[in-house]
Amino acid sequence: MAKCKVCKDKFEPRFFLQKTCFNPACLAEWQKTERESKADKTHKQKKKELKDNDKSYRAKVAQQAFNAYIRFRDSNDPCISCQRHHTGQYHAGHYRSVGAHPELRFEELNNNKQCAPCNNHLSGNIADYRINLIKKIGTEKVDWIEGPHEPKKYTCAELKEIELRYKQKLKDLL
Numbered sequence: 129m130a131k132c133k134v135c136k137d138k139f140e141p142r143f144f145l146q147k148t149c150f151n152p153a154c155l156a157e158w159q160k161t162e163r164e165s166k167a168d169k170t171h172k173q174k175k176k177e178l179k180d181n182d183k184s185y186r187a188k189v190a191q192q193a194f195n196a197y198i199r200f201r202d203s204n205d206p207c208i209s210c211q212r213h214h215t216g217q218y219h220a221g222h223y224r225s226v227g228a229h230p231e232l233r234f235e236e237l238n239n240n241k242q243c244a245p246c247n248n249h250l251s252g253n254i255a256d257y258r259i260n261l262i263k264k265i266g267t268e269k270v271d272w273i274e275g276p277h278e279p280k281k282y283t284c285a286e287l288k289e290i291e292l293r294y295k296q297k298l299k300d301l302l
């Protein structure tokens with residue numbers, strides 16, 4: 129005996145994997161449900177593909193993963209600019225900004241834990257950032273950051289790769 133997927137009545141199946149009883153209404157109802165769940169899956173798949181190929185979305189989530197790693201890497205450090213340890217919010221602050229230097233947006237040396245007030249008023253605190261960055265990584269590396277860089281164009285696949293790499297790097301620190 130089998131149980132009808134729709135009306136839940138017991139029936140004796142006449143063919144392999146029979147899902148519904150012999151009431152045509154049950155069969156029709158079952159087929160409709162199947163069609164809808166298939167359409168739903170296709171819809172979800174399409175949405176995922178759209179996100180996979182949306183460069184600004186991929187850049188955003190890659191930056192989030194990267195920033196989370198930087199904040200954790202520097203969790204014992206004070207704010208790179210004002211050198212305060214305080215209980216407020218912290219960001220991963222770019223020394224050379226993403227807007228002006230997108231090629232350095234995923235450069236670890238160019239990113240350091242920074243308090244929200246300094247990060248939100250970055251232009252006001254970049255001089256202190258520089259002084260403390262030199263203390264932290266040395267003049268040579270700061271010179272390198274300040275030097276010329278090849279422009280970078282990331283593909284969606286590369287951005288996805290960056291996201292996964294930094295999620296893993298964060299996990300490795302935990």
Ligand SMILES: [Zn+2]
Nearest residue numbers: 132135149154
């Ligand atoms: Zn039925």
Ligand SMILES: [Zn+2]
Nearest residue numbers: 207210243246
């Ligand atoms: Zn600060």
